[in-house]
Amino acid sequence: MNTLVKLTTVETKLLTREPGSVFTLLIPLFILVVFGRSITEGDTVLLPMALTIAIGLVGLYTLPTTLATYRERGILRRLSVTPVRPGNMLAVQLLLQLVLTVATTGLLIGVGVGVLGAHMPRVLPILAAFLLGTAAMLAVGLLIASLAPNGRSANGVGVLLYFPMAYLAGIMQPPDRMPAMVARIGEYTPLGALRQSFHDVWSGTGPQPTLLVVMAAYAVVLSLVAARFFRWE
Amino acid sequence: MAVIDVTDLSKRYDDHLVLDRVSFSVEEGEVFGVLGPNGAGKTTLVECVEGLRRPDAGTVRVLGLDPLRQSPELRERVGVQLQETKLPENIRVWEALDLYASFYARPRDWRRLLEEWGLADKRDARFGKLSGGQQQRLFIALALVGDPRVAFLDELTTGLDPQARRATWELVRRIRASGVTVVLVSHFMDEVEELCDRVAILDRGRVVALDSPAGLIEGVDAEHQVRFRLTDREGTDPVGLLGGLPGVSGVTATGDEVLVTGRGDFANAVTAALAREHVLVSDLRIDRSTLDDAFVALTGRSLQT
Incomplete structure (x- = not known):
């Protein structure tokens, strides 16, 4: 137990010393605040978009880069010659990224509702969309980490994937202005399903069960593929 | 155990x-x-x-x-x-x-x-x-x-x-x-x-x-060398003195510089003979075999390449 507490403490410190993790917090906040001046109480677009960006950045950028770097530097291999299993490191990292996502989401909703005056929908639907969407994006992160040979390429793949995924998700351009076909496909991408679910929550209709299932399926399938290809060294 | x-x-x-x-x-x-x-x-x-x-x-x-x-x-x-x-x-x-x-x-x-x-x-x-x-x-x-x-x-x-x-x-x-x-x-x-x-x-x-x-x-049976400089060249014949010692395979004298090559523990025999004959030498150097030589002898190549 002592070991896991120490590992979590040290990894948390390392996360706060990493400028990248601060950016994943600041970028969506910046977008929210800059565009949020024109926000209305009935807004159903901006806050869901900011939340989706935040979760997308953690899954595509922070998690895979950290894990691939740890493997590249031999940190996971070094752990495997101690009494601690390197799987613990993986678990601690996932937990931390989840906490980071929760913190960012809380901050964004706090600023969006408390400062900018967006309305606050019911908590349970938000929670459902958040948990499944985050699980799907962390699975994407694990998959990148398991396939990328080193930290730099994991970073590159994450950045490269971010733009098409963000476009398909309707973050770069509102979905109603995208070609109908593309918007429809986009809804079934992990990030697209997440944004649409948040949008539905803020619209008051509640998330569509299909999209929740889609996100859950991404989380399970991509994690399994990642586990199949993950190498400790 | x-x-x-x-x-x-x-x-x-x-x-x-x-x-x-x-x-x-x-x-x-x-x-x-x-x-x-x-x-x-x-x-x-x-x-x-x-x-x-x-x-x-x-x-x-x-x-x-x-x-x-x-x-x-x-x-x-x-x-x-x-x-x-x-x-x-x-x-x-x-x-x-x-x-x-x-x-x-x-x-x-x-x-x-x-x-x-x-x-x-x-x-x-x-x-x-x-x-x-x-x-x-x-x-x-x-x-x-x-x-x-x-x-x-x-x-x-x-x-x-x-x-x-x-x-x-x-x-x-x-x-x-x-x-x-x-x-x-x-x-x-x-x-x-x-x-x-x-x-x-x-x-x-x-x-x-x-x-x-x-x-x-x-264990390496490689040839190695002893070098020294004669302080007084007159009246000393290094080839005659050292050539017959056990293990010694060659003695060359160039001016006052002498180079003795041989195998095994010949260096002690050389220094003992010089002392016995009261031959004064300087700059005595023994190039012993090293682990490097052992490695070359065992594997047929040098490690440093």
Whole structure:
């Protein structure tokens, strides 16, 4: 137990010393605040978009880069010659990224509702969309980490994937202005399903069960593929 | 009881036989060297012994335990410094030691390790800001923080400057003095000659020789040389005086410089003969065989290439 507490403490410190993790917090906040001046109480677009960006950045950028770097530097291999299993490191990292996502989401909703005056929908639907969407994006992160040979390429793949995924998700351009076909496909991408679910929550209709299932399926399938290809060294 | 017992260990990667029936044992308290050129299979060998790799054939016992099956017990009692591993750039020295100490059931006091390894003033420094020698000392300290009975040190001084290398050697002697058995993997002759009680020379996956460094050197039947300068050339005939001594194969005198070549222990015979005849010499130099010569004799090539 002592070991896991120490590992979590040290990894948390390392996360706060990493400028990248601060950016994943600041970028969506910046977008929210800059565009949020024109926000209305009935807004159903901006806050869901900011939340989706935040979760997308953690899954595509922070998690895979950290894990691939740890493997590249031999940190996971070094752990495997101690009494601690390197799987613990993986678990601690996932937990931390989840906490980071929760913190960012809380901050964004706090600023969006408390400062900018967006309305606050019911908590349970938000929670459902958040948990499944985050699980799907962390699975994407694990998959990148398991396939990328080193930290730099994991970073590159994450950045490269971010733009098409963000476009398909309707973050770069509102979905109603995208070609109908593309918007429809986009809804079934992990990030697209997440944004649409948040949008539905803020619209008051509640998330569509299909999209929740889609996100859950991404989380399970991509994690399994990642586990199949993950190498400790 | 032997601390490490390796019998007929073989390991194949695709079509390439990396280890070919390797056998040796390491006794308690010794510094055991594994010497060989890059690609000889040294790292694969220690990784099999550490339980990081599964051998294709043969048995490995460390402290009487099977590294693959009984690895949890074993990892408590074995310290490892791996080649080419790093720590996170931003971790502080004390955090790394404190963290690794928490991995073990009965760790050593890491504060004392900090002192012992000269890292006390680097306690709060981040890993990325340490010099190569300091990083290496931290890795050794991390290998020892679990209070192991055996320590594996893989290419300990690669990338260090000569001064840092000498300092690191001193540290290895200190580990040995504390009673920890050390397995030292190296491709540096001088390092192995300086530190090891016994050395296994690995070449193309096979142990070609296993002895103390002195024993390996003695076993080489290579010609070596004694040189000196005659203080007074008049009335001395070095060729006549030394040519017939046992082991001497040639004497050449150029001006006042004399070069004697021979095999075995002829140098003592030469100096004794000079003393007996009251021949005064200066700049006496004996070029003894080195472990390098032993390596060339055993493998047919030089390690340094």
